[in-house]
Amino acid sequence: MSAHRNYLRWMLGTIAGASLAVAGFVLLVDPYGLYTLADMPGVNRIKPPVERYRNEIRLARADRLRPRIVITGNSRMEAGVDPDGPQLAGKNAFNLGLAGTSAAMAVGQLRHLAAGAAPPERVIAGLEFVDALTERPVHAAALPPPLPAPDRGWRSHLWRADALYSFASLKDALVTVAIQHDPDAATATLRGHNPLQQYHQAARTEGYSALFGQRAAENTRKLAAAADGGLDTPAVRAQVAALIDGAAAGNPGVAVDMVIYPYHAQLLALFEGAKLWPRFEAWKALLVAEVEAGRQRHPHARIAVHDFSGYGPVQCEAIPAPGSAARTRWYWEAGHFKPALGELIVARVLGTTDDGMPAGFGVRLERDTLAANRARIAGERADCIARQASVFDGVTRDVAREHARRTGLRAMAGHHAGIAPAAIE
Amino acid sequence: MLFNSHAFLFGFLPVVLLAYFAAARRGREYGNLVLALASLFFYAWWDVRYLPLLLASIAGNYACSLRIRAAQGPARRRWLVAALAANLALLGWYKYAGFFAAGVAQATGWHLPALHIVLPIGISFFTFTQIAFLVDTARGHVSESRFLHYLLFVTYFPHLIAGPVLHHGEMMPQFGDDRNRWPRAVNFAVGGSVFFIGLAKKVLVADNLAPYANVLFADPQEVSLLVAWGGVLAYAFQLYFDFSGYSDMAIGLSRLFGVQLPLNFASPYKAASIMEFWRRWHMTLSRFLRDYLYIPLGGNRRGPARRSANLMATMLLGGLWHGAGWNYVIWGGLHGLYLVTGQAWRGLAQRMGWRGGPAGRLAGWALTFAAVCVAWVFFRAPDLDTALAILAGMAGEHGVQLPATIGAHLGAHLGGLKAALDGLGIGWYQGGTARFVETWGWVAAAAVVAFAMPNTQQIMHRFAPALDAGGPREAAVRLAWRPARRHAVLIGTLAVLGVLSLNRPTDFLYFQF
Numbered sequence: 001m002s003a004h005r006n007y008l009r010w011m012l013g014t015i016a017g018a019s020l021a022v023a024g025f026v027l028l029v030d031p032y033g034l035y036t037l038a039d040m041p042g043v044n045r046i047k048p049p050v051e052r053y054r055n056e057i058r059l060a061r062a063d064r065l066r067p068r069i070v071i072t073g074n075s076r077m078e079a080g081v082d083p084d085g086p087q088l089a090g091k092n093a094f095n096l097g098l099a100g101t102s103a104a105m106a107v108g109q110l111r112h113l114a115a116g117a118a119p120p121e122r123v124i125a126g127l128e129f130v131d132a133l134t135e136r137p138v139h140a141a142a143l144p145p146p147l148p149a150p151d152r153g154w155r156s157h158l159w160r161a162d163a164l165y166s167f168a169s170l171k172d173a174l175v176t177v178a179i180q181h182d183p184d185a186a187t188a189t190l191r192g193h194n195p196l197q198q199y200h201q202a203a204r205t206e207g208y209s210a211l212f213g214q215r216a217a218e219n220t221r222k223l224a225a226a227a228d229g230g231l232d233t234p235a236v237r238a239q240v241a242a243l244i245d246g247a248a249a250g251n252p253g254v255a256v257d258m259v260i261y262p263y264h265a266q267l268l269a270l271f272e273g274a275k276l277w278p279r280f281e282a283w284k285a286l287l288v289a290e291v292e293a294g295r296q297r298h299p300h301a302r303i304a305v306h307d308f309s310g311y312g313p314v315q316c317e318a319i320p321a322p323g324s325a326a327r328t329r330w331y332w333e334a335g336h337f338k339p340a341l342g343e344l345i346v347a348r349v350l351g352t353t354d355d356g357m358p359a360g361f362g363v364r365l366e367r368d369t370l371a372a373n374r375a376r377i378a379g380e381r382a383d384c385i386a387r388q389a390s391v392f393d394g395v396t397r398d399v400a401r402e403h404a405r406r407t408g409l410r411a412m413a414g415h416h417a418g419i420a421p422a423a424i425e
Numbered sequence: 426m427l428f429n430s431h432a433f434l435f436g437f438l439p440v441v442l443l444a445y446f447a448a449a450r451r452g453r454e455y456g457n458l459v460l461a462l463a464s465l466f467f468y469a470w471w472d473v474r475y476l477p478l479l480l481a482s483i484a485g486n487y488a489c490s491l492r493i494r495a496a497q498g499p500a501r502r503r504w505l506v507a508a509l510a511a512n513l514a515l516l517g518w519y520k521y522a523g524f525f526a527a528g529v530a531q532a533t534g535w536h537l538p539a540l541h542i543v544l545p546i547g548i549s550f551f552t553f554t555q556i557a558f559l560v561d562t563a564r565g566h567v568s569e570s571r572f573l574h575y576l577l578f579v580t581y582f583p584h585l586i587a588g589p590v591l592h593h594g595e596m597m598p599q600f601g602d603d604r605n606r607w608p609r610a611v612n613f614a615v616g617g618s619v620f621f622i623g624l625a626k627k628v629l630v631a632d633n634l635a636p637y638a639n640v641l642f643a644d645p646q647e648v649s650l651l652v653a654w655g656g657v658l659a660y661a662f663q664l665y666f667d668f669s670g671y672s673d674m675a676i677g678l679s680r681l682f683g684v685q686l687p688l689n690f691a692s693p694y695k696a697a698s699i700m701e702f703w704r705r706w707h708m709t710l711s712r713f714l715r716d717y718l719y720i721p722l723g724g725n726r727r728g729p730a731r732r733s734a735n736l737m738a739t740m741l742l743g744g745l746w747h748g749a750g751w752n753y754v755i756w757g758g759l760h761g762l763y764l765v766t767g768q769a770w771r772g773l774a775q776r777m778g779w780r781g782g783p784a785g786r787l788a789g790w791a792l793t794f795a796a797v798c799v800a801w802v803f804f805r806a807p808d809l810d811t812a813l814a815i816l817a818g819m820a821g822e823h824g825v826q827l828p829a830t831i832g833a834h835l836g837a838h839l840g841g842l843k844a845a846l847d848g849l850g851i852g853w854y855q856g857g858t859a860r861f862v863e864t865w866g867w868v869a870a871a872a873v874v875a876f877a878m879p880n881t882q883q884i885m886h887r888f889a890p891a892l893d894a895g896g897p898r899e900a901a902v903r904l905a906w907r908p909a910r911r912h913a914v915l916i917g918t919l920a921v922l923g924v925l926s927l928n929r930p931t932d933f934l935y936f937q938f
Contacts, residue, residue: 007908011617014917015924022925167925205833208854214525214856 073126
């Protein structure tokens with residue numbers, strides 16, 4: 001046999017052997033909780049958050065667990081509500097919330113579950129006001145954007161091969177083994193909760209003030225861009241209607257609880273500063289109207305909107321001063337709440353008693369309670385300003401700075417318009 | 426179709442190899458026909474609508490080459506000029522019409538309708554390849570002109586999309602070589618190894634650097650010195666390993682069929698002068714520009730002033746070849762200036778009798794690499810404002826800052842160093858620690874491979890992986906490849922890591938040129 005033939009045999013043998021070893025290792029460690037061949041403490045019991053095929057993996061797990069209660073939403077729900085927490089433990093709940101996704105994703109998830117053998121009995125859906133904002137005004141009569149159609153056919157299953165045999169899967173399997181003894185490692189539960197463990201380390205080294213500050217800077221920039229825009233009414237209507245229909249498709253008696261997030265006072269003040277407040281209230285009214293329409297279409301379903309926004313003692317939690325090692329109880333930063341607050345939300349939604357529930361936290365919205373709700377928030381705001389004036393002052397400063405920056409950019413764009421308008425725009 | 430995709434590696438390539446050798450067994454030209462058809466299929470996979478354009482270009486140029494060959498005297502020149510004009514018009518329309526229209530609109534204030542012309546992939550490469558063929562035909566340098574060989578020379582799939590720019594003289598004889606009718610273990614061993622090294626460069630290095638470059642070029646506002654340099658170096662190495670990886674993969678694939686492609690890379694970042702850089706970077710394009718532009722313009726035969734003008738013209742057009750945009754013109758212009766300065770410096774050093782020595786070579790290398798990186802900023806930036814913002818950061822206009830987390834760790838464990846950094850005026854910014862560390866980690870790893878490791882041709886030199894590969898001086902290189910078990914396991918492992926990364930196939934950067 002020639003040296004080159006022998007070489008080729010060894011090279012191909014290495015490829016085949018190493019490939020089998022990789023697939024076997026991923027199968028055994030099971031970083032995505034897909035196979036459950038072996039649950040080994042200290043080896044693979046704790047799982048890292050899923051970065052790829054997040055929705056596919058979530059749904060595959062949900063298909064296996066057949067949850068009775070399903071939580072949907074974005075990162076606020078994903079990080080804030082623990083299906084294994086005191087309120088939901090033993091109730092077979094599952095968190096389908098995914099960071100960076102909109103209601104369209106939740107609609108797809110609910111349609112998937114409705115088509116399965118065990119559609120959920122209750123859906124707790126977090127709704128994001130910021131997603132409804134546009135940078136330019138939208139005509140209310142505009143056509144809603146089409147919701148994504150579910151991907152069917154053999155291509156929709158290719159992710160399973162990739163989740164077993166790919167560099168990313170191998171890396172995730174190695175990460176899984178590595179994080180077993182790291183209390184601050186990023187993790188996620190098999191029921192979909194991502195507790196943002198890694199924030200503990202960041203909070204210790206940089207402080208909560210830095211966490212709030214960094215996120216506030218991002219939010220200021222993002223929301224200031226929407227200051228002169230509008231509310232995407234057609235999209236909101238279409239998504240909420242589809243959400244209700246999706247939940248009721250598999251179970252006409254389903255309970256749907258729509259949750260308006262408990263944004264921290266800093267973020268609510270930013271809504272005000274960026275001239276978004278009227279749109280915030282209009283958005284709530286839209287939700288209420290769509291829920292009423294949903295009740296007409298699905299008379300056996302129990303559909304409600306719960307407003308957790310406001311300036312109450314919870315949302316007005318003090319932000320530790322720069323350099324302070326103090327910890328917060330409810331919030332990581334203004335946009336993301338801790339599971340402790342998620343427990344209060346779930347308790348309110350499920351109607352269970354919770355001794356720690358502050359009065360006025362979570363209000364059920366109906367057409368005839370909208371005005372009273374506005375009054376409640378206005379009253380809370382006055383108290384919050386009295387207690388946390390620095391929060392409002394800080395937001396005012398940030399908004400003014402961002403306004404100046406944007407004005408400068410616009411001026412610069414005008415200055416350069418004669419040279420390269422396309423580049424600036 | 427991408428070389429770094431499952432469809433290519435597990436579908437197209439095995440089928441074409443089997444079909445080629447089965448056909449070639451019956452006769453050399455049957456194999457060539459299969460290879461040509463497979464190449465056309467490979468091209469059509471991207472967008473079948475542009476296949477007629479490619480075929481029309483090939484048929485038209487082949488017909489012109491026959492007329493040029495048959496004509497004598499002024500008629501030959503007229504045919505050549507007409508054929509070149511047609512090629513340049515085609516290239517100009519697809520590549521530059523939108524740019525030209527936008528420029529006219531901007532200069533005159535006219536509201537011209539925007540031209541949205543899709544650039545047929547590989548058009549620059551197949552047009553240049555054919556221009557060289559036409560010119561050489563007119564010069565009487567073409568010795569073989571069978572249509573099938575010409576078709577294969579232009580469309581040959583390992584090079585069709587992103588080069589190397591082939592020369593008929595070195596390719597067409599190989600398509601007639603009877604030794605390539607049968608699969609040979611040596612070709613598979615060498616070709617496969619080169620291919621997998623290239624795949625690893627692309628998917629393990631270039632693709633992992635890309636996000637760190639992208640994030641800088643997407644938003645470079647008030648970026649500080651180390652962050653700016655980190656992103657620019659990430660791009661410099663991304664482009665290097667992307668293109669170098671593609672070139673290796675092309676060479677490796679071709680070798681499976683027994684055909685050697687020309688070298689396109691020879692560790693350009695090790696160059697100690699800008700002239701040396703251009704002898705090592707995109708070698709076949711440099712060769713084309715030298716033979717068919719710089720030398721016809723007069724090269725260096727008409728004095729230093731004319732040489733400088735020729736260099737500037739060649740590099741400006743070379744820049745414009747890469748894309749229709751002012752940033753590419755600036756990039757080409759910068760390299761033209763570098764070359765003019767480099768030539769002047771070399772002349773001065775020779776007159777002064779200064780040889781430089783190791784320190785001079787080190788300084789030359791550092792200066793060359795820094796100058797190349799500065800030029801890459803224009804090459805990569807989407808517009809002039811972005812490029813200038815990044816250059817301001819690289820020049821330290823926004824200070825030197827490090828992540829606050831690093832500062833906290835230094836303060837806790839190396840308080841003296843932290844104090845020293847504070848004393849130097851280094852600032853600390855919140856967040857972004859992981860990105861900073863990962864950027865510089867990947868840049869350092871890529872730098873080690875680019876600067877300290879032998880390149881693919883040096884590793885494979887004993888087995889002539891490509892035309893002009895290596896020479897006696899390469900003989901003692903570390904990691905020299907041979908068909909041994911140890912190397913098979915090493916390359917096999919590299920292959921698995923590469924194949925494992927095929928789940929996120931990304932375009933090659935040179936596809937857009």
